[in-house]
Amino acid sequence: MITLPASLPLVDLRGAAFVSDKYAEIARLRGLGDLHPVQGGHVCLSQEAAVEVLKCRDFRFDFFQIDPNESPYLAASIEHELLNMHGGPHARLQKIVLAALRDKVMEGLRDQIRGVAEALIDAWPDKGQVDFCKDFADPYPANVLGPMFDLPYADIDGFDDWIRIGGRKVDALQSGEGVEAVEQAVRNMHGYLADMLAERRKNPGTDIFSELMLAKIDGDQLTETELLSLVGEMASAGVDTTRSQLPLILEQLLMNPDQFAKLRADPSRAMDAVNEGMRIAPLPWALPHRA
Numbered sequence: 001m002i003t004l005p006a007s008l009p010l011v012d013l014r015g016a017a018f019v020s021d022k023y024a025e026i027a028r029l030r031g032l033g034d035l036h037p038v039q040g041g042h043v044c045l046s047q048e049a050a051v052e053v054l055k056c057r058d059f060r061f062d063f064f065q066i067d068p069n070e071s072p073y074l075a076a077s078i079e080h081e082l083l084n085m086h087g088g089p090h091a092r093l094q095k096i097v098l099a100a101l102r103d104k105v106m107e108g109l110r111d112q113i114r115g116v117a118e119a120l121i122d123a124w125p126d127k128g129q130v131d132f133c134k135d136f137a138d139p140y141p142a143n144v145l146g147p148m149f150d151l152p153y154a155d156i157d158g159f160d161d162w163i164r165i166g167g168r169k170v171d172a173l174q175s176g177e178g179v180e181a182v183e184q185a186v187r188n189m190h191g192y193l194a195d196m197l198a199e200r201r202k203n204p205g206t207d208i209f210s211e212l213m214l215a216k217i218d219g220d221q222l223t224e225t226e227l228l229s230l231v232g233e234m235a236s237a238g239v240d241t242t243r244s245q246l247p248l249i250l251e252q253l254l255m256n257p258d259q260f261a262k263l264r265a266d267p268s269r270a271m272d273a274v275n276e277g278m279r280i281a282p283l284p285w286a287l288p289h290r291a
């Protein structure tokens, strides 16, 4: 049972204390309590409190507020995203997605994705410096869309632009700014994917787009709207996040050379390094949920 604090001051998650050193600020606040009031709710700062909150059956992702009238098209497209679904509809879509992302499909992609990483690294100079963000983290996840959805490499830059602009849809609906450009980018992406679907129906491949198109659980399949929203969501959710998270993990390794040495000595621990890097330096370190 969680008791909400009665008299703690409101915490500003975008305030100077958090921006200058969020670890120190979190440690300071933890000394005062597990839950602190923030704009629109509470921030949860201990594992015990998080475990209690996660037990809530109706726990779900939540935007503070979006205005659907700013763009009914964008608002409807957000509704179709897995992130914003819960309960039965979420479980239904999740089952179909898991059927599509089966081990064989993921295994088949592994070498191709490794090839994307190696091609970027091969282009680095033998000596001197590279800019990890520009020369790896930025292009890598967008290029992964090539093998993932069998997207032609020539189309990736344009697709990436739609992701960058379309990814601002919640901000745009909340602030009312740039809604038209964001809507256009999302419409362009959905239009492109609709053409791709028509093509794949005639010539299915072994990529994730084709697998999602064909996946069936007890006769239940994704509708066209669901498929296009899901692929758009996966592209948006996977590209900007990965490009921003990778440098955060590298930064942690550089700040902890003993850990970096352990990883170099045993690269099979890469998955542990990713998990720990995302735990200690998560890109989205506070997201609104409702419980």
Ligand code: HEM
Pocket: 061, 082, 083, 084, 085, 233, 234, 235, 237, 238, 239, 241, 242, 245, 246, 283, 284, 287
């Ligand atoms: C390092 C990169 C990534 C980070 C930091 C990240 C972070 C997140 C976070 C914080 C959530 C919300 C979880 C919640 O609060 O409920 C989420 C959900 C999601 N992510 Fe990622 N993500 C990453 C990569 C990816 C990739 C590569 C994909 C797809 C190819 C992806 C697809 C999704 C989807 C579909 C959801 C919604 C899941 C659901 O609600 O069932 N993400 N991600």
